[in-house]
Amino acid sequence: MEARRVMTEFNDMTGKTVRAFAPASTGNVSLGFDLLGAALKPMDGTVLGDEVDLELAETFSLEVKGAFAHKLPADHDTNIVTRCYQHFVKVMDEKGVELPAVRMTLHKHLPIGSGLGSSAASVVAALHGLNEFYGQLLGEVPFNQHELLLMMGELEGQISGSVHYDNVAPCYLGGLTLMAEQADTLALQLPTFKHWYWVACYSGITVSTAAARDILPKQVSMPNTLKFGRQLAVFIDALYRQDEKLAVSMMTDVIAEPYRKSLLPYFDESREFAMQNGAMAFGISGSGPTVFAVCDNLEQAQTISTWLEENYIQNDTGFSHVCQLDEQGAVANDISA
Structure with a gap:
């Protein structure tokens, strides 16, 4: 210029x-x-x-x-x-x-x-x-x-x-x-599934990125390293082939969630409800405390969002929204x- x-x-x-x-x-x-x-x-x-x-x-x-x-x-x-x-x-x-x-x-x-x-x-x-x-x-x-x-x-x-x-x-x-x-x-x-609904629920508490990183182990085991690589590769392949079932089967966190979920009160209970009520996947958004659920049915997404509002949110600054990708x-x- x-x-x-x-x-x-x-x-x-x-x-x-x-x-x-x-x-x-x-x-x-x-x-x-x-x-x-x-x-x-x-x-x-x-x-x-x-x-x-x-x-x-x-x-x-x-x-x-x-x-x-x-x-x-x-x-x-x-x-x-x-x-x-x-x-x-x-x-x-x-x-x-x-x-x-x-x-x-x-x-x-x-x-x-x-x-x-x-x-x-x-x-x-x-x-x-x-x-x-x-x-x-x-x-x-x-x-x-x-x-x-x-x-x-x-x-x-x-x-x-x-x-x-x-x-x-x-x-x-x-x-x-x-x-x-x-x-x-x-x-x-990347390609996406346009009919997916993403429930995002912020509990109202604060989790610093630094604290969420400090809680992670400094090394990852060989089995988890291989699983992480396989999941990511298969997930991306499934997106391009629009294989929804295979894609969601890969959406589990073997790196951070096992450790970070201890920072999120009611995480396990929230996951259990979501998965029993139509969610295809459930996890921590970034370093938390927001959690997300992925659904292919709007009514089920709204049910999960309402339950999270009533059970996962811990103060008046929390919120829950049914989203799609922007x-x-x-x-x-x-x-x-």
């Missing part, structure tokens, strides 16, 4: 507000520890994800709103959205492009430490929004999909402690994704009045 430092060379965005949305995601999908992720969209229209608004300003500022805004640090300089802005502007400056400042508003709809990719959703919404907003100013987006996803992994890693793409990739790209993490290919979008991923729209 050609360097542009003169303000008059920017397209006019005065008075325009761009809103970027990034959906919730479930990492691992049981069988794919750190390698699979899926974006979720409630069927009832509930906003399950984070939103970021952007508009031109004299100086940068961040405002935080939403149901879970009070759970974030009061100092907005430490907010991951601020870090995204600073990183984006720094990289653009290195390209010779000095950008005008923006005012950003984070609508924090996802709970922190929920296993729904909360930090990833903030990062994806912020960076995708910045790319689209400044793209309108410049006449072309500054970064392509691959470059932006690299940034997203780096920034999300500042929160989780290490770079993992199993939340940012599905959140950004949509659908079900497999992490390749190669120089030119970070994630691959195939669109992150989006940005002009919401100017």
Whole structure:
């Protein structure tokens, strides 16, 4: 991109507000520890994800709103959205492009430490929004999909402690994704079963990613290593051949769930109810405490969701939704009045 430092060379965005949305995601999908992720969209229209608004300003500022805004640090300089802005502007400056400042508003709809990719959703919404907003100013987006996803992994890693793409990739790209993490290919979008319903229930408690990783053994046995590899390979093959029965038979977690479930009160009871009432699979979403159930029948999914609401949720911040996969991923729209 050609360097542009003169303000008059920017397209006019005065008075325009761009809103970027990034959906919730479930990492691992049981069988794919750190390698699979899926974006979720409630069927009832509930906003399950984070939103970021952007508009031109004299100086940068961040405002935080939403149901879970009070759970974030009061100092907005430490907010991951601020870090995204600073990183984006720094990289653009290195390209010779000095950008005008923006005012950003984070609508924090996802709970922190929920296993729904909360930090990833903030990062994806912020960076995708910045790319689209400044793209309108410049006449072309500054970064392509691959470059932006690299940034997203780096920034999300500042929160989780290490770079993992199993939340940012599905959140950004949509659908079900497999992490390749190669120089030119970070994630691959996989075929899905369109008639699957994904029940996602957040209990209301917090499980930190660091704590969920610390509880895992440092080494995996040879039998479990072989089982993990076989499950993932067979599952992906079954997706491409649309062999639903074989795919769901692979959806058990031999790596993390045996250890992490101790952090989730009523997990075993919830699994038992779900599997006895039509679920094809049941597991921990990411590092928890959110759990998910996969069904091929909407009525059964609603029954499981209602039971989880009444039995798995532990306080008034918990929720349960019947979802399908969000195939669109992150989006940005002009919401100017």
